[in-house]
Amino acid sequence: MVIEHRYAARLRWSGSTGVGYDRYPREHEVVVAGESLRMSSDPHFGGDPASRNPEQLLVMAASSCQLLSFLAVAARARLDVLAYDDDAAGLMTQGDGPAWVELIQLRPRIELAAGSRTDQLQRLVEIAHRECFIARSLRSGMKIEATIVVEGQDVAVVRVADAAAPRVEPQRG
Template sequence: MRHDYVTRLAWAGSTGAGYRAYDRAHIVSAAPAETSLRLSADARFRGDGGLLNPEQLLVAAASSCQLLAFLAVAAGAGIDIRSYEDDAAGTMDLSDEPARLNRIVLSPVIGVPPGTDAEAVLAAVVTAADQCYIANSLRTEVTVGATVVER
């Protein structure tokens, strides 16, 4: 079964004054979603630090995919998950050729009811990591270090 994903990106401005002068802000949308995102380059690349950038979106996509895969695995295994929070981080080393995000670390804290088998939760995390479409699509290393807490 094939799934296609289509987005639309729009930018307007001028590069006529050179690299330092043009606006990096642009809009991305993906029908049928009603929301569009205003993005920019990372501030370290002359972008607007008040806007999300593509590198952050890639880290967020990996984090979101892991969450969704994990919830599906946990639900299928009958494991009750009550909360999931992830402070994800991506690392880019510009000395690498070609430059790219070379590591994404996901650090979810997973809330479960008292008495839940933490080992079963962690096994579901591993299964979900193997099934995450985004992580499977990247050359970048994606690691998941989960913590299980009773809530």
């Protein structure tokens, strides 16, 4: 049996591109689950640095999905996670071809309860990454470097990585 899950968002923009590339407004509103977000493009592309941009939200989605996947995997393994903090980053380079987010790096610091087993942490982080819906939906490369903490001491660093899909070059001719 196939179960469908659908996700909705509403976006609104108004203005005029008739003023040219350097001057049209990039600010727009996105509404998700009744919450409004003020959005713009990255400041390098004429956007407002005080607003969120799609690239930031992509990195946020990947980080949030990895967290939720890890918590589910840990709960099923009877591992008591007390805290999870991530400093996530995305990398987009501009070259001859179209720009895209080539790499998303997640650096979670995961605190486990005292006396926690640490023998399967590599496997659990890998499973969580494989089960993350967002990671499976992206062609961006992903690197996860999880620092595991028990009783205030770093006990392990777990690394998981997959390469980006090949760059898609524009059609010529």
